[in-house]
Amino acid sequence: MADNTTAPKSAQIAARPLSPFMLGPYYKFQLTSVLSFAHRISGLALSFGTVLIAIWVLSAANGAWSYAQFAYVARSIPGEVLLFAWSWALLYHLCNGIRHLVWDSGFAFEIKNVYLGGYLVVALSLVLTAAVWAVAFAI
Amino acid sequence: MSLRSPLSEARGLGSAKDGVGHWWMQRLSALALIPLALWFVFSIARYHVADYPTMLAWIHAPLVAIVLVLFFLAAFYHSALGVQVVIEDYVGNEAVKIGGIALVKLAHFALAAASIYAVLKIAFGAP
Numbered sequence: 001m002a003d004n005t006t007a008p009k010s011a012q013i014a015a016r017p018l019s020p021f022m023l024g025p026y027y028k029f030q031l032t033s034v035l036s037f038a039h040r041i042s043g044l045a046l047s048f049g050t051v052l053i054a055i056w057v058l059s060a061a062n063g064a065w066s067y068a069q070f071a072y073v074a075r076s077i078p079g080e081v082l083l084f085a086w087s088w089a090l091l092y093h094l095c096n097g098i099r100h101l102v103w104d105s106g107f108a109f110e111i112k113n114v115y116l117g118g119y120l121v122v123a124l125s126l127v128l129t130a131a132v133w134a135v136a137f138a139i
Numbered sequence: 140m141s142l143r144s145p146l147s148e149a150r151g152l153g154s155a156k157d158g159v160g161h162w163w164m165q166r167l168s169a170l171a172l173i174p175l176a177l178w179f180v181f182s183i184a185r186y187h188v189a190d191y192p193t194m195l196a197w198i199h200a201p202l203v204a205i206v207l208v209l210f211f212l213a214a215f216y217h218s219a220l221g222v223q224v225v226i227e228d229y230v231g232n233e234a235v236k237i238g239g240i241a242l243v244k245l246a247h248f249a250l251a252a253a254s255i256y257a258v259l260k261i262a263f264g265a266p
Contacts, residue, residue, distance in 0.1 A: 040225065043218075043221045043225075044221075044222065044225060046218065047218040047221065047222050050214060050215060050218055050247075050250060051250065053214075053254065054250045054253055054254045054257075057198070057207075057254050057257040057258060058253060058254070058257045060191075060194055060195065060198065060257065060261060061256075061257035061258075061260045061261050062257075064191045067191045067194065068191070071191075074187060075187075075188065083183070083184075083187060087180050087183075087184060090176060090180050091180065094172070094173065094176055094177065097169050097172075097173075098173065100169075101166065101169065101170070104166060132180055132181050132184050133184055135181070135184075135185075136181060136184035136185040139185060
């Protein structure tokens, strides 16, 4: 069996940029695909969040002691950070969901409008999140 | 000319075998959740630091209890439909896929029932 000199050495194979490493320098992200991932990931996160919502309302129904346990965890720093992240995930998913409903109705399929809607959704989700917390604390 | 068999024409359900039912209900629940979720996220932001009697009094109000139940119905339904699609898209093994979807549906149903029970318990309890 002849020695195949053109075959890459194993060291060369290892040095080749493989798919996760393509993402930074070789692959340019598009707003459209990133927002699509974000819609799915936020939706999945919100589904897990429903477990916490169920715990919240069940602890309230169960009595003062149960509610105090829940409130102790919810008002810790990680609890507040999670709650804020939850509100942004929900409002992003809601805004981008409206974008999907517009597409389902047959509108805004032009590349220009797809990008315009994308930027609008990101901006609106941030503004709404800020507004919700600002108004909630102001009342 | 249609390439569909007479039987599939008669059933009218297409390759997904449930027609457009899933697709349509996901959109319908999404539509319901636009006002409901906006209200819920704002209410949670407002009341998450409330003490126990304030929280109870809030849920006890008839309109709040009704809208909370509506939100839970729409949210858990929408969530179950969404997670089902994620499983269908990424799980190749048929047994794991069917088992996963069954688990997701049952878990969502249980959480929805428990959450709605909790709201009603507070709503129908002493103020």
